[in-house]
Amino acid sequence: MADKRFNSLPGFRDFAPDDCAIRNYFFAAWRSVAHRYGFVEYEAPILEETALYQKKAGDELNTQLFRFVDQGKRDITMRPELTASLARIVAGHQRNYPKPMKWFEIGQCFRYEKPQKGRGREFIQFNADIIGEDDPAADAELISVAIDTMLELGFTEEDFVIRASDRESWLKFCAENNVEDTTGFLGVIDKIERDKPEVVSEKLAKYNLTSEFVHAFINDPANASPAFQQIQKNLDARGLGKYLKLDLTIVRGLAYYTGTVFEIFDTSHSMRAVAGGGRYDDLLKSLSNGVVDLPCTGFAMGDMVIRNFVEETPHAKAKMDAWLKTQNPCDIYVVIADEEQRFNALKVVTELRNVGHKVEYAMTETKFNKQFKTAEKLGASKAVIIGSEFPELQLKDLHARTEETLELEQVITALA
Amino acid sequence: MADKRFNSLPGFRDFAPDDCAIRNYFFAAWRSVAHRYGFVEYEAPILEETALYQKKAGDELNTQLFRFVDQGKRDITMRPELTASLARIVAGHQRNYPKPMKWFEIGQCFRYEKPQKGRGREFIQFNADIIGEDDPAADAELISVAIDTMLELGFTEEDFVIRASDRESWLKFCAENNVEDTTGFLGVIDKIERDKPEVVSEKLAKYNLTSEFVHAFINDPANASPAFQQIQKNLDARGLGKYLKLDLTIVRGLAYYTGTVFEIFDTSHSMRAVAGGGRYDDLLKSLSNGVVDLPCTGFAMGDMVIRNFVEETPHAKAKMDAWLKTQNPCDIYVVIADEEQRFNALKVVTELRNVGHKVEYAMTETKFNKQFKTAEKLGASKAVIIGSEFPELQLKDLHARTEETLELEQVITALA
Numbered sequence: 001m002a003d004k005r006f007n008s009l010p011g012f013r014d015f016a017p018d019d020c021a022i023r024n025y026f027f028a029a030w031r032s033v034a035h036r037y038g039f040v041e042y043e044a045p046i047l048e049e050t051a052l053y054q055k056k057a058g059d060e061l062n063t064q065l066f067r068f069v070d071q072g073k074r075d076i077t078m079r080p081e082l083t084a085s086l087a088r089i090v091a092g093h094q095r096n097y098p099k100p101m102k103w104f105e106i107g108q109c110f111r112y113e114k115p116q117k118g119r120g121r122e123f124i125q126f127n128a129d130i131i132g133e134d135d136p137a138a139d140a141e142l143i144s145v146a147i148d149t150m151l152e153l154g155f156t157e158e159d160f161v162i163r164a165s166d167r168e169s170w171l172k173f174c175a176e177n178n179v180e181d182t183t184g185f186l187g188v189i190d191k192i193e194r195d196k197p198e199v200v201s202e203k204l205a206k207y208n209l210t211s212e213f214v215h216a217f218i219n220d221p222a223n224a225s226p227a228f229q230q231i232q233k234n235l236d237a238r239g240l241g242k243y244l245k246l247d248l249t250i251v252r253g254l255a256y257y258t259g260t261v262f263e264i265f266d267t268s269h270s271m272r273a274v275a276g277g278g279r280y281d282d283l284l285k286s287l288s289n290g291v292v293d294l295p296c297t298g299f300a301m302g303d304m305v306i307r308n309f310v311e312e313t314p315h316a317k318a319k320m321d322a323w324l325k326t327q328n329p330c331d332i333y334v335v336i337a338d339e340e341q342r343f344n345a346l347k348v349v350t351e352l353r354n355v356g357h358k359v360e361y362a363m364t365e366t367k368f369n370k371q372f373k374t375a376e377k378l379g380a381s382k383a384v385i386i387g388s389e390f391p392e393l394q395l396k397d398l399h400a401r402t403e404e405t406l407e408l409e410q411v412i413t414a415l416a
Numbered sequence: 417m418a419d420k421r422f423n424s425l426p427g428f429r430d431f432a433p434d435d436c437a438i439r440n441y442f443f444a445a446w447r448s449v450a451h452r453y454g455f456v457e458y459e460a461p462i463l464e465e466t467a468l469y470q471k472k473a474g475d476e477l478n479t480q481l482f483r484f485v486d487q488g489k490r491d492i493t494m495r496p497e498l499t500a501s502l503a504r505i506v507a508g509h510q511r512n513y514p515k516p517m518k519w520f521e522i523g524q525c526f527r528y529e530k531p532q533k534g535r536g537r538e539f540i541q542f543n544a545d546i547i548g549e550d551d552p553a554a555d556a557e558l559i560s561v562a563i564d565t566m567l568e569l570g571f572t573e574e575d576f577v578i579r580a581s582d583r584e585s586w587l588k589f590c591a592e593n594n595v596e597d598t599t600g601f602l603g604v605i606d607k608i609e610r611d612k613p614e615v616v617s618e619k620l621a622k623y624n625l626t627s628e629f630v631h632a633f634i635n636d637p638a639n640a641s642p643a644f645q646q647i648q649k650n651l652d653a654r655g656l657g658k659y660l661k662l663d664l665t666i667v668r669g670l671a672y673y674t675g676t677v678f679e680i681f682d683t684s685h686s687m688r689a690v691a692g693g694g695r696y697d698d699l700l701k702s703l704s705n706g707v708v709d710l711p712c713t714g715f716a717m718g719d720m721v722i723r724n725f726v727e728e729t730p731h732a733k734a735k736m737d738a739w740l741k742t743q744n745p746c747d748i749y750v751v752i753a754d755e756e757q758r759f760n761a762l763k764v765v766t767e768l769r770n771v772g773h774k775v776e777y778a779m780t781e782t783k784f785n786k787q788f789k790t791a792e793k794l795g796a797s798k799a800v801i802i803g804s805e806f807p808e809l810q811l812k813d814l815h816a817r818t819e820e821t822l823e824l825e826q827v828i829t830a831l832a
Contacts, residue, residue: 006464006465006467006468006471006504006507006703006704007504007508008461008464008504009461009463009464009465009486009490009492010488012461012463013461014458014459014460014461014501014504014505014508014509015458015459015460016458016505016508016509016512017456017457017458017513017519018512020456020457020458020459021456021457023459024457035745035774036769036772036773036774036775037769037774037775038745038746038774038775038776038794039745040433040436040437040745041433041436041437041440042430042431042432042433042436043430043431043436043439044430044431045424045425045428045429045430045538046462046494046524046526046538047425047428047482047494047526047538048422048424048425049422049425051422052422055422064487066463066486068484068485069484070425070482070528071528072426072528074425076425078462078463078494085430088422088423088424088430089430089432091422092423092430092432093430093432096432096434097432097433098790098793098794100779102745103433108462110462110463112486112487112488122461122462122463133779133780135779135780137779137780138779141779144766148769233759234759234762236759237758237759237760237762237763238762238763238765238766239763239766240766287422288422329451329454329455329456329518330454342653343649343650343652343653344653346650346653346654347653347654347655349654350560350654350655350656353452353453353564356448356452357452358451358452358453358454359452359453359454360454363516363549363551363553363554363557364549364551364553374514377514378454378514
């Protein structure tokens with residue numbers, strides 16, 4: 001190893017401060033929306049017993065896992081997603097919380113995949129779930145969270161759409177058309193947009209169905225389920241109905257969804273889904289071995305696709321950039337004009353910090369002009385200059401270029 | 417697995433919302449202090465090449481690691497600490513940031529240890545580092561951050577003390593007393609308070625030294641290094657000098673410290689160190705194979721010991737509890753007195769959320785009194801009641817028990 005500089009592992013990201021500030025922009029937006037909707041934050045461990053995921057996936061375990069054996073010979077996995085942990089925690093703690101529970105989480109997940117645009121081996125997810133309410137009103141509330149998250153990030157009706165469906169529509173279809181293997185059939189619908197027409201026809205032939213017949217079903221709005229119709233009316237009442245589109249091809253790949261399912265896409269559909277979720281009413285019962293049986297609906301948004309989407313959408317990027325400008329490391333720079341006053345300067349720095357300002361100063365003797373240059377680099381809007389006239393100080397507005405002579409107490413009042 | 421309910425792995429914590437709020441209290445305190453001091457946030461990957469830690473530890477690798485081989489046959493480790501990653505990231509990004517760099521991080525670390533009070537296999541650390549300044553003024557600035565963190569958490573002079581030393585004092589001692597194996601000797605000093613007196617005497621005899629002679633050195637304040645004396649004066653100027661105590665037995669176990677070292681203890685010394693750190697001027701050069709050579713000083717505080725300390729200190733716990741009360745999931749509860757008004761209620765909920773309030777309501781038809789009970793449970797201070805008089809609404813203060821009749825625009829103004 002002697003001649004090499006270390007790098008991060010492939011698919012893993014370093015968040016140097018400029019990148020970390022962008023990460024924090026998404027955190028702030030997610031938290032802001034979740035709080036307005038009355039969601040409370042939880043967090044789950046990064047590591048879980050592998051069996052937890054086995055149980056959730058119905059024994060077909062994802063092969064793209066960071067899975068290993070620990071020093072205590074446990075088969076453990078770095079979490080690829082949150083829902084299994086959520087169900088485990090809810091089963092253990094739900095007694096302490098009134099229903100429905102509205103919980104959100106922001107944290108990292110890990111999948112051993114080929115790193116590519118919008119997908120790393122590590123990514124951060126925003127998860128929001130409503131537990132204990134089976135009415136479509138809960139799905140509408142959740143979809144509203146998803147829509148408001150997009151609006152909070154500066155997106156408009158022109159930029160994104162929620163494509164939603166309900167597995168119930170298809171279960172009814174299956175019953176009416178003698179399709180017995182509903183899981184297999186939903187798998188065909190899940191890929192119907194990506195597979196070539198001849199592949200779709202071939203797959204559907206196994207169910208004695210034609211592509212025309214299935215597409216006619218998909219294209220008829222009358223096949224929206226009653227739940228979907230309620231969600232549409234609910235969102236209309238909020239003024240958010242225009243973001244929702246019925247799309248019966250959305251069924252979500254995962255086996256555990258039981259009803260309403262949805263995904264957020266950019267309107268040009270040029271990237272992966274930005275977020276996705278739906279109702280999973282049986283998972284909690286299954287993961288708690290029947291101890292706790294609560295209906296759930298939830299969604300997740302990863303940080304990588306949404307960041308790309310923001311960066312490629314000028315008005316969303318402008319909103320982010322404006323926020324980033326407020327994250328300057330320093331509001332007030334204390335300029336030491338006379339090195340003899342260093343200890344008094346430390347007192348000034350301390351008192352300004354004590355009332356909550358972000359304050360910087362040169363830790364060692366530094367030329368007067370260089371201190372102002374640093375103040376500018378750090379984004380300070382004010383300078384407090386301390387020289388031989390102490391306790392008199394100069395308070396300088398670095399934007400307006402105005403200056404006044406004040407004592408410390410007056411400076412604190414002026415900056416309050 | 418069929419008959420078991422899943423638990424978290426031993427030494428790993430579930431943060432259900434009540435616990436997550438406490439976690440967030442520490443995050444808020446840490447961020448608040450770091451920002452006031454002009455620190456900017458960064459984050460490093462949870463996983464790193466194992467060799468990164470090998471290099472840092474000088475080839476004696478910690479055996480208590482979550483270390484494994486990934487699907488690409490890489491020897492990787494879940495980070496046991498942040499400094500090695502920090503050095504790696506700084507080496508790669510330092511060109512973009514003016515010096516000195518003041519960086520902080522809040523994130524999880526992992527060690528395969530026996531779980532016990534104040535120590536889990538997973539814990540969260542607050543890391544603050546100043547990079548690119550070798551003057552003791554930087555150590556003083558960093559120790560101030562540590563002190564202000566304790567004050568921010570509600571601790572007082574009676575509760576905690578910073579015990580600080582400087583390895584320079586001992587290097588001078590070694591030079592004057594013909595101690596050649598300084599690393600071995602510092603290891604003896606590191607354990608001098610915990611080892612039995614006869615063990616100490618035996619160990620020191622190997623260096624031709626008596627316990628009396630070494631303790632006399634420890635107890636003489638004249639052996640404070642020039643750097644320590646500068647730090648003391650610097651902190652005195654800030655009014656923080658009273659929290660600092662010279663303690664030459666503090667040398668910190670890790671090999672990479674080069675100068676000032678310190679630890680925070682509760683004054684009764686009844687628990688582990690609450691935080692610790694020091695100067696490590698050579699590590700960056702070593703980890704970057706000489707590419708980047710910047711002096712560094714930093715400290716870390718784990719979340720488990722500090723949380724115990726807060727919970728066992730009544731005035732600190734009272735401060736935390738007061739903060740937790742501000743984290744109620746709901747400010748305004750929209751009470752639906754007439755189910756016919758549900759869609760209008762959704763509009764009211766949406767508009768109140770749009771101006772930033774935390775708003776809740778019953779998603780399905782619920783008895784009038786039960787809605788008020790839920791409002792109380794969720795900590796709402798106001799209720800907006802919507803009935804057949806809509807667009808007239810009742811705005812009720814749930815604490816003062818006052819009520820007024822207003823339209824939505826007036827409610828928004830009244831609550832602004």
